[in-house]
Amino acid sequence: MKKIFFIAAALLTLAACKPAQPEQKVMARPVPERMDDFVFENNLVAGRLYGKALEGNPTSPGIDIWVKMPGKLVANEWYAEAQKDADYYHHNHGDGKDCYKVSVSLGGGASAILIDGAIQYPATNYRSYEILEETPDKVVFVLHYPAWETQGETIALDKKITVCADSYFCKVEDTYTFSGEKGDVLPVAAGIFRHPTQETIEGELTLDDRYAIWEHASDQSIEPEDGMLGVAVVVPGADAHCITESGDHGLCAKNIKSGETFTYYFGSCWSKGDVKTADAWFKLVKDVK
Numbered sequence: 001m002k003k004i005f006f007i008a009a010a011l012l013t014l015a016a017c018k019p020a021q022p023e024q025k026v027m028a029r030p031v032p033e034r035m036d037d038f039v040f041e042n043n044l045v046a047g048r049l050y051g052k053a054l055e056g057n058p059t060s061p062g063i064d065i066w067v068k069m070p071g072k073l074v075a076n077e078w079y080a081e082a083q084k085d086a087d088y089y090h091h092n093h094g095d096g097k098d099c100y101k102v103s104v105s106l107g108g109g110a111s112a113i114l115i116d117g118a119i120q121y122p123a124t125n126y127r128s129y130e131i132l133e134e135t136p137d138k139v140v141f142v143l144h145y146p147a148w149e150t151q152g153e154t155i156a157l158d159k160k161i162t163v164c165a166d167s168y169f170c171k172v173e174d175t176y177t178f179s180g181e182k183g184d185v186l187p188v189a190a191g192i193f194r195h196p197t198q199e200t201i202e203g204e205l206t207l208d209d210r211y212a213i214w215e216h217a218s219d220q221s222i223e224p225e226d227g228m229l230g231v232a233v234v235v236p237g238a239d240a241h242c243i244t245e246s247g248d249h250g251l252c253a254k255n256i257k258s259g260e261t262f263t264y265y266f267g268s269c270w271s272k273g274d275v276k277t278a279d280a281w282f283k284l285v286k287d288v289k
Contacts, residue, residue, distance in 0.1 A: 022136040025165035027073055030129055034079055038129060038143060040163050040170070041075045044068075045268055046096070047108065048075075049143060049159075050125040061122050061145065061157075062107025062193060067217075067229060067270035068096030090222035096270065099217035099225045105193035106249060108231045109266025111159075111174050114187045114253060115151045119244070122157060123148035137165040153180035168275070169234070169267035169288055178258045189253035190233040190264040196247060203282035209238040211250040212285040214278035228271040230281035234288045235264040 031037040036051025046066040050058065066089070068074055074096060078089040089098045100108060104121065112119045126143035133140040140162045147156040160173040178186060192211060194200050195218035203212035212232035217225035235252035243250055256262050265288060269275035275284065 024073065024136050026135075026137060026139045026163050027075065028131065028134075028139040028141050028161075028163060031079055034082060036125070038126060038141070039075045039079070040139070040141070040161065041066075041068075041073050042163050042165050042167065043073070044070050044166065044168050044273070045170070046075050047268070049110075052125055052127055055125050058102070058104050059121075059123070059125055060102060060104045060107070061110045061112065061125070061159075062102040062105045063109045063266060064098065064102045065100045065108035065229070065231065065268040066096060066098050067100070067227065067268070068273070069094075069270075070273050087222050090219070092223070092225070097225070099219050099227075100229060100231075100268075101195065101219040102193060106191040107193050108268055109170075109172070109190060109192060109233050109264075111172070111188055111190040111262060111264065113153075113155055113176060113178065114189055114251075115153065115182065117245070118151075119189075119191075119249065120150045120153070120155065122155075123150075126159070132160075139163050147177075151180075151182075153178050153182055153186075167267075168269050168284060169232075169265045172262075172264050172266060174262040174264075175259065176256065176262065185255050185257055187239075187253050188256050188262045189251035190235050190262075190266065191249045191251040192231050192233055194243075194248055194250055201278050202250070203232070203278075203285060205282065205286055207286075208240050209236055209252060210234040210285055210288065211241045211252050212282055213250065214281055228278070230267075230269040230271075230275060230278070230285075232267050232281075232285040232288075233264055234267075234285065 028040040036053040081088040145157040198216040238252040
């Protein structure tokens with residue numbers, strides 16, 4: 001009996017000495033149970049990109065940003081609940097929701113090659129992925145978009161995204177390979193899908209390498225939303241920023257060679273979290289290095 005007691009006591013001592021596991025502040029994973037989404041998240045922001053099963057509804061490279069309260073990770077819980085109620089994450093249950101409309105666009109910070117000033121979207125959603133690094137504070141993954149043909153060009157894209165804890169911004173390293181009639185250099189732009197009917201406010205950042213907006217939630221099809229969203233892209237070395245002729249995108253663009261890495265940052269916030277005003281958001285964007 002004493003022997004058993006000593007063993008139990010020893011196990012308790014070992015358990016007490018075991019170092020605490022660090023808090024998980026980031027995550028990224030494919031979501032085959034929900035139309036091949038690929039979701040990413042840290043303790044401040046969340047979002048997803050669209051996979052094969054969703055092609056046609058829509059076929060879009062756009063980043064769908066999700067607003068959330070600072071703190072815990074929520075995406076796995078939202079997807080689990082969505083198995084019982086498909087509209088679950090379109091409702092705010094106290095921790096955030098999906099209320100940003102992407103459709104066929106760059107969404108909240110994707111990139112695209114421009115030909116004669118027009119955005120050239122991939123012919124498919126992402127088709128494969130790799131998770132390169134995963135720690136409690138950082139996750140790095142790559143999404144592969146297979147080659148497609150457009151405007152006399154053959155283009156392929158590998159999109160590498162780094163998500164770090166405690167940041168409203170994620171880093172993107174896009175590698176485009178292309179060949180065709182336009183030569184070995186093409187303009188590429190990172191951009192934001194604007195929703196002017198949502199009273200979009202543009203940040204007066206006076207810099208060509210960043211573009212930011214502040215607007216009402218754009219997807220109110222499930223329930224009204226009185227919060228405001230901040231969305232931004234920062235493209236180091238960008239040659240210019242502009243609004244597309246149609247007014248539906250704000251872009252930061254630069255020329256790249258085939259195979260060259262196009263590096264930029266995209267970010268978002270929600271007025272119900274810690275960033276409550278347009279001025280506070282635009283200051284955050286201005287301070288991104």
